[in-house]
Amino acid sequence: MLEAQKHRRMQNMKCYAYIAAFAVFQTIIILVFALTVLKIKTPSVKLTSVTVDRLNSATTPSPSFNMTLTAEIAVKNKNFGHFKFDNSTATVSYGGTAVGEAFVPMARAKARKTRRMNITMEVTSERLSGVTNLSNDLSSGTLTLNSYAKLSGKVHLMKIMKKRKSAEMNCTIAVNLGSKTIQKVECE
Numbered sequence: 001m002l003e004a005q006k007h008r009r010m011q012n013m014k015c016y017a018y019i020a021a022f023a024v025f026q027t028i029i030i031l032v033f034a035l036t037v038l039k040i041k042t043p044s045v046k047l048t049s050v051t052v053d054r055l056n057s058a059t060t061p062s063p064s065f066n067m068t069l070t071a072e073i074a075v076k077n078k079n080f081g082h083f084k085f086d087n088s089t090a091t092v093s094y095g096g097t098a099v100g101e102a103f104v105p106m107a108r109a110k111a112r113k114t115r116r117m118n119i120t121m122e123v124t125s126e127r128l129s130g131v132t133n134l135s136n137d138l139s140s141g142t143l144t145l146n147s148y149a150k151l152s153g154k155v156h157l158m159k160i161m162k163k164r165k166s167a168e169m170n171c172t173i174a175v176n177l178g179s180k181t182i183q184k185v186e187c188e
């Protein structure tokens with residue numbers, strides 16, 4: 001009879017051990033889920049390539065330039081849900097002054113995917129007022145432009161969670177005026 005009791009107690013202990021192990025396992029699964037899938041990361045955006053469609057520059061009678069650039073942007077979304085962003089504008093600036101812009105149409109980057117799209121930048125020195133170092137840059141043959149954009153949108157998770165996030169781009173574009181090509185594109 002004592003033997004039978006001991007045996008039953010052992011069985012119970014085993015059963016509790018299984019329950020405890022299962023609870024620990026569940027907790028780990030939930031933690032991993034919360035720390036990976038449910039963690040909302042800020043999407044990123046950068047210029048992956050830029051090409052010159054049209055470019056004019058002159059040093060006389062006054063230093064000036066105008067050009068059309070086609071840029072491919074890549075919106076990288078590391079979330080386990082899609083990132084939908086609104087219409088926005090990428091600004092092109094020279095020496096801190098806006099000299100052009102490009103329309104970035106609303107779109108969505110699927111879960112854990114990179115959305116690429118081409119945008120057209122119209123750039124002209126007409127907007128520059130006052131004296132800048134333009135004539136120096138033009139005679140050096142390289143023009144350095146900056147392109148900034150903020151894509152505001154929402155990350156959607158599992159149809160129930162939504163969180164406002166915006167992807168920011170800040171890139172430097174070096175344009176070779178002589179060969180009318182892009183020398184360098186660098187994003188932060």
Ligand SMILES: *[C@@H]1O[C@H](CO)[C@@H](O)[C@H](O)[C@H]1NC(C)=O
Nearest residue numbers: 055056057058063064065066
């Ligand atoms: C800008 O473009 C227009 C037409 O596209 C052209 O007539 C003008 O000369 C250009 N300006 C410069 C500074 O290149």
Ligand SMILES: *[C@@H]1O[C@H](CO)[C@@H](O)[C@H](O)[C@H]1NC(C)=O
Nearest residue numbers: 086087088103104105106107
């Ligand atoms: C976004 O831009 C497109 C194309 O210009 C326009 O048709 C649409 O109404 C815009 N959407 C919003 C929400 O502004």
Ligand SMILES: *[C@@H]1O[C@H](CO)[C@@H](O)[C@H](O)[C@H]1NC(C)=O
Nearest residue numbers: 051070071072115116117118
């Ligand atoms: C953007 O334009 C380039 C050159 O025309 C092309 O190779 C590329 O496939 C385009 N990208 C997209 C996403 O349309």
Ligand SMILES: *[C@@H]1O[C@H](CO)[C@@H](O)[C@H](O)[C@H]1NC(C)=O
Nearest residue numbers: 095131132133134136137140
């Ligand atoms: C113009 O360029 C020169 C040399 O490249 C630099 O020393 C100077 O600070 C620049 N001036 C302005 C106003 O940017």
Ligand SMILES: *[C@@H]1O[C@H](CO)[C@@H](O)[C@H](O)[C@H]1NC(C)=O
Nearest residue numbers: 146148149169170171172188
């Ligand atoms: C973009 O980056 C440059 C330096 O690389 C910085 O000086 C500038 O303030 C940045 N622009 C914005 C809008 O963050």
